Amino acid sequence: MNDRGQKLQIIRNYLGEQFAGSQVEPVEMPASDIPAFAIEKDGRHYQLQIDADVLDRYSAEQLPARLDEWKLTEELCRAEGLPVVLTERGVRLASSN
Numbered sequence: 001m002n003d004r005g006q007k008l009q010i011i012r013n014y015l016g017e018q019f020a021g022s023q024v025e026p027v028e029m030p031a032s033d034i035p036a037f038a039i040e041k042d043g044r045h046y047q048l049q050i051d052a053d054v055l056d057r058y059s060a061e062q063l064p065a066r067l068d069e070w071k072l073t074e075e076l077c078r079a080e081g082l083p084v085v086l087t088e089r090g091v092r093l094a095s096s097n
Contacts, residue, residue, distance in 0.1 A: 007055050008035055010063050011086075015039055015048070018073040036083075039076070046076045047083040049094055057088050 008026075015024045015037060022041035029036050029049065039046040058066055067086075075084055075091040083094035 003060070004055050006060050007058075007063060008050070010060055011048075011050065011067070012037060014064055014067050014072075019046075045081050046079070047081075047094075048072075048076060049083060049085045051085055051087045053088040054086050 012024050012026075016022065019039050019041045022039050024037055024039050027036040027038045027047065034049050034051070035055075036047060036049045039048070054063075054066075070086070070090040072086065072091055079093060084091050085094050
């Protein structure tokens with residue numbers, strides 16, 4: 001597994017731990033190579049897109065602490081099913097354009 005793949009697996013595992021009992025699956029984003037995950041738990045759906053800068057800037061060891069610091073789980077829940085993007089500055093709602 002390459003470095004990017006390892007980091008994506010760390011994020012996927014983190015989501016699986018935070019949303020215990022959920023299904024966390026990779027999602028193909030049409031017309032882009034933006035990595036994304038869909039999370040389904042208790043009939044609720046969440047979607048996380050991951051900006052390449054996050055994968056480039058942070059080491060595999062730094063990622064779990066950053067995800068906690070950015071309150072990724074809380075932000076996904078607050079978005080109420082709208083897609084969110086993980087950037088090097090934190091979490092934001094995905095743009096619709």
